[in-house]
Amino acid sequence: MNIIISHTSAKPLYEQIEDGIRKAIYEGEFKNGDMLPSVRQLAKDLNVSAITTKRAYIDLEHEGFVYTVSGKGTFVRLDKLAQLQDNRLLEALEKLRICTEECQKAGAEKNQIVEIIENIYNDEGKELWK
Amino acid sequence: MEMMNTNYALEVENVSKNYADFSLDNVSFRIEKGMVMGLVGENGAGKTTIIKLILNAMERTGGDIRILGMDNIKEELEAKERIGYVSDDDFLLVNSNIKKYARAFAHVYKNWDQELFEKYAKMWKLPPKKRFSEYSKGMKTKAMLALALAHHPDMLILDEPTAGLDPVARIEVLDILREIVEEGERAVLFSTHITGDLDKIADSVTVLIDGKVTESMAIDQIEDKYAVIAGSLTSLDSLNTKLCIGIRRGTQNFEALTERKNLDRFKGVSVHTPNIENLLTFSIWGHRDEIVELGGENNNG
Numbered sequence: 001m002n003i004i005i006s007h008t009s010a011k012p013l014y015e016q017i018e019d020g021i022r023k024a025i026y027e028g029e030f031k032n033g034d035m036l037p038s039v040r041q042l043a044k045d046l047n048v049s050a051i052t053t054k055r056a057y058i059d060l061e062h063e064g065f066v067y068t069v070s071g072k073g074t075f076v077r078l079d080k081l082a083q084l085q086d087n088r089l090l091e092a093l094e095k096l097r098i099c100t101e102e103c104q105k106a107g108a109e110k111n112q113i114v115e116i117i118e119n120i121y122n123d124e125g126k127e128l129w130k
Numbered sequence: 131m132e133m134m135n136t137n138y139a140l141e142v143e144n145v146s147k148n149y150a151d152f153s154l155d156n157v158s159f160r161i162e163k164g165m166v167m168g169l170v171g172e173n174g175a176g177k178t179t180i181i182k183l184i185l186n187a188m189e190r191t192g193g194d195i196r197i198l199g200m201d202n203i204k205e206e207l208e209a210k211e212r213i214g215y216v217s218d219d220d221f222l223l224v225n226s227n228i229k230k231y232a233r234a235f236a237h238v239y240k241n242w243d244q245e246l247f248e249k250y251a252k253m254w255k256l257p258p259k260k261r262f263s264e265y266s267k268g269m270k271t272k273a274m275l276a277l278a279l280a281h282h283p284d285m286l287i288l289d290e291p292t293a294g295l296d297p298v299a300r301i302e303v304l305d306i307l308r309e310i311v312e313e314g315e316r317a318v319l320f321s322t323h324i325t326g327d328l329d330k331i332a333d334s335v336t337v338l339i340d341g342k343v344t345e346s347m348a349i350d351q352i353e354d355k356y357a358v359i360a361g362s363l364t365s366l367d368s369l370n371t372k373l374c375i376g377i378r379r380g381t382q383n384f385e386a387l388t389e390r391k392n393l394d395r396f397k398g399v400s401v402h403t404p405n406i407e408n409l410l411t412f413s414i415w416g417h418r419d420e421i422v423e424l425g426g427e428n429n430n431g
Contacts, residue, residue: 007329007403007405008402009402009403010357010400010401010402010403011403012350012353012354012403013350013353013403014350014353040308040312043308044305044308047330048329048330049166049329049330049331049332049333049349050164050165050166050308050311050333051165051333051334051348051349051350052349052350055350
């Protein structure tokens, strides 16, 4: 886990730490149930006060990314990540549905729409309109 | 009747002290167990006065002070057994040495831990029999810290503890303070104007200006509440100037501390999260501006 802190950012330090942990979770650095460093240890590692790391863990817990077992530690929770990825996919599919309807209204045939998607997929989308 | 709340290591409630030329005015703050609080302010703001009142080393005009739930006057001896104190001016007698002090402290404190004391003395290379007159300032500070820590205090009160220390020793001291509060039972009050040390370790901060507390809250709440903005002087007008806690004006540009909720009132400014130095200095500048403005109004009237 590589957390980078900037002291000149508009973001509070605890939010920067949350971002760093969320990023590590997104990037697959953790298995479900992996233990995060303790609040005190992370504070020492990052040279920030313990309340800063504590706040980051509390916020992440509210969001469902981690859970805390008192006396044991804070652990990563990947079901939240799977759920987020599902939501993201659902949102994207909804956008695709709207776009497809727009294309239809603009007079595109099914095979044209499929071709456009294939071209976008092959990163040739821009050339199509040249 | 107030209930005793043992979640707090230190409770300072409406404490006042009146001198002829200075007064400490209704000072209140609380430190939870497991926390490090920074007490910041200019020289003469009243930091050392508060600490002396906590230690009952001088008489207060009013208010209440509780240390680990104990009244600091009525239960002074029990409370002091659990306090470790490092003074900003050294109390060490020039002709004495640390070995003699340790022997004296061992008689005073029931919990004196000679092994722990020797561990610190060794780590900080403090020669046991060398006279204090031959100790450097940094060595004297470390000697006082070793003496203060060796009876396992639950409330550590440090008045400018890192001021005389070299950078490596300062980091060592900060790490020791982290260890002390680690288990969540002990607390530290850390008075300093070296605010950089506090950014690394303080969980909360109390700002003292001219004998008054202007802010006392947890660091994350300070980050939530305030922002430092910077930009061209043209971004300031008579309305949004009033929303600044303190402003530092240049010839073209300005920097100011404001509350985040007011950020949309400032156009074209850069924003960053304040550190403790920002909170302190802008609070001081704001306080001075107020005095200057009030003076101006009086002259006009």
